[in-house]
Amino acid sequence: MIEAQGLTKRYGPKTAVDSVDFMVRPGMVTGFLGPNGAGKSTTMRMIVGLDRPSAGTVTVNGSHYAEHAAPLREVGVLLDAKAVHTGRTAENHLRAMAATHGIGRSRVREVIGMTGLDPVARKRVGGFSLGMGQRLGIAAALLGDPATLILDEPVNGLDPEGVRWVRTLVRALAAEGRTVLLSSHLMSEMSQTADHIIVLGRGKVVADAPVADIIAMAGAATVRVRSTDPEALSAALSSPAVTVTRAEDGALLVTGSSAPDIGETAARHSLVLHELTPVSGSLEDAYLSLTQDEVEYRSAGQNIAEGANR
Ligand SMILES: Nc1ncnc2c1ncn2[C@@H]1O[C@H](COP(=O)(O)OP(=O)(O)OP(=O)(O)O)[C@@H](O)[C@H]1O
Secondary structure, eight states: OEEEEEEEEEETTEEEEEEEEEEEOTTEEEEEEOSTTSSHHHHHHHHTTSSOOSEEEEEETTBOGGGSSSHHHHEEEESOTTOSOTTSBHHHHHHHHHHTTTOOHHHHHHHHHHTTOGGGTTSBGGGOOHHHHHHHHHHHHHTTOOSEEEEESTTTTOOHHHHHHHHHHHHHHHHTTOEEEEEOSOHHHHHHHOSEEEEEETTEEEEEEEHHHHHHHTOOOEEEEEESOHHHHHHHHOOTTOEEEEOTTSOEEEESSOHHHHHHHHHHTTOOEEEEEEEOOOHHHHHHHHSTTTOSSOOHHHHHHHHHHO
C-alpha cells in the first residue's frame, strides 16, 4: 500500500507536484498516467526517497521508504533503466545489489531467468539494447521479492513480446497480492494491464478511479447497429434522449440507449438486425479528454493545426 497525503514538490518557483492525495492498493495494478511534465516521475522519486517532499508525506506499507530496514525487500523500483554501472555484467550488477541486502546468488539466478536475461547475463551492461536494459531494471526491482513494485515506463523500448511479458508479469505480481504502480504513455497497453488509474495533470490528481469508470467518464457509450431498414429503425429509436448517426458503412451509431433496449425496439417493430454491438470508448479517448487542459508541452504541429482551424 502506498499512501500520499498533501504530497508536494517545488523546484524554485515551479510546483512539480501540488498537494496530491492518493492510495495505491495491494492486489491490483494501478496505472499512473499524465502528460509529459505532469509530475509522475517526481512523485515516484518521492515515494522511494530520491526526492524530498517540500510538503506532505508519502508512505509505503505505513512507513517512509528510508525507514524500512531493507528497502529492496519492501519496494522494488524501476525508475531509470539506464542508471546502471555500464562496465559490469548484468549478473555482477545484480549480485552487487543483492549483497547490500543479504540476498543470495540463487535469487539472482532466479530473477535473471524470470526476466529472460540468461543469454546476456555475463555480458557488460554497457552494450545492452534499451529493451535488455529494461529487463535488467525489472530484474533489479524483483530482486528482494518485494510486496510493492514501482515501475516507471517499464515497457519503454521493449518489443511486442517484451511488452506482453511485462503485462503478464505485473498482472501475476498483483494477483499474488502485491501493490503495483506502473507508469506508461501507451494507453492501449495500460488499458489491458491496469485495474485502476490515477491521472496527474500539472502536478494535481485529475482522476483516480477503476479503468472502466475512467473510460465511462469520457462520454456516453455508443451502440453500433446494422439493420436491413436503417431508416425505419432510426425512426423507431427516435426520442429526445437518443442520438442516431450514420457510420460510413451504413451502420447506425446510437447513443442514449442500451443494446438490449435497441434490440427490443427493433423486435417490436419487426425490424431485422444484422449487428448490435456496444462500443465502449477507449482509455486513450478518456485520457485525452481528461488531460486536454493539462498539457504543458504541446507539439508545434498541433498548435499549427489548431491555428489553421480557427
Ligand atoms: N530536478 C528538477 N529541477 C527542476 N524542475 C524539475 C526537476 N525535476 C522535474 N522538474 C519539473 O517538474 C515537472 C514534473 O516533472 P516529472 O519528470 O515528474 O514529470 P513526468 O510526469 O514524469 O513527465 P514525463 O512523462 O515526461 O516523464 C516538470 O515541469 C519538470 O520540468
